[in-house]
């Protein structure tokens with residue numbers, strides 16, 4: 009089996025040196041192990057994301073390494089919004105966007121603030137915490153559960169989070185490394201998740217104004233979400249809307265703590281936090297890559313990509329392309345404003361972007377205001393073996 013440019017242990021610790029090398033000398037290269045073209049330059053990544061001839065639909069090939077139980081789960085996840093093309097995508101997206109408007113997200117600001125404060129209150133007197141376990145992991149699911157109108161009970165939220173984590177075990181991995189035990193855990197978690205979402209949907213009518221209630225009643229030109237689509241959409245929200253935010257918060261905090269001068273500027277002017285969060289998204293790009301399949305033969309850079317070929321668009325590499333971002337490894341609050349490609353581009357641009365940004369702004373602003381001496385308690389940072397979403401295992405901090 010040949011080596012892989014992406015699925016390689018060394019990439020967990022620091023993928024950026026290799027991204028830079030690929031971007032420079034082999035910007036569209038075929039990875040035999042992954043069975044896909046790896047695309048690392050901003051211009052190529054953006055071009056593919058905006059090109060309707062590339063498909064987001066995932067065929068059986070993507071789950072060929074999985075056992076029966078998992079193939080069933082994959083098939084279900086693959087029927088959701090993020091893995092669909094127009095016209096299905098257009099209809100689903102219109103329904104979801106209608107339920108998830110910027111005004112609705114902005115209205116959540118005070119409640120998100122209270123939720124963050126509650127988590128900080130719980131650890132403040134201790135003078136230390138594991139930022140991942142105490143804040144970055146529980147917050148996103150707690151916010152999502154609130155927005156969707158699902159459980160407010162912290163114990164149930166923890167169980168739901170554990171189910172989401174287990175369900176995601178096979179993703180972002182070399183399938184050959186997945187153990188039978190992990191596969192069984194993922195399959196069990198899928199059942200738990202499905203049961204919880206079904207129960208919540210049955211009770212949605214009792215929670216008017218919740219995202220679940222809005223989605224349940226959603227219609228566009230008389231075209232409603234079918235029951236299966238509704239179910240797949242809710243599960244997609246739960247799994248698409250929290251791990252990457254956990255990644256942004258933890259890797260973002262590491263980046264901020266490495267730049268005390270910038271943190272001083274942010275403390276002096278809290279109005280800069282939205283800019284800082286966009287810059288952090290660029291710098292830490294939680295979803296390192298997204299996948300597409302070529303719908304036609306196409307020339308990409310020097311490569312001849314054939315119809316049916318899979319393409320991995322490395323958002324994290326595009327985010328540090330010096331052609332677009334001079335001195336790309338530097339956290340810089342003065343970069344010209346633009347929407348980070350870390351949230352995608354084109355028709356699949358992240359639906360939850362405004363919510364993710366609101367949560368990150370709130371966490372960082374409150375954290376640095378409330379815990380002025382905040383610093384890392386350990387130098388070494390260990391990463392979860394997931395090549396797609398870059399997750400820190402634990403992040404002990406003191407103040």
Ligand code: HEM
Nearest residue numbers: 089090248249252253256294298351352356358359360364
């Ligand atoms: C820092 C946090 C987040 C990051 C980095 C992120 C990243 C992304 C990216 C890169 C895509 C595009 C996928 C593609 O083109 O194939 C995407 C789509 C999506 N995201 Fe996010 N996301 C984040 C937070 C959220 C949240 C909080 C939610 C839900 C509340 C969410 C829901 C979705 C959905 C539903 C899609 C599919 C949109 C479509 O296919 O039209 N995301 N996200």
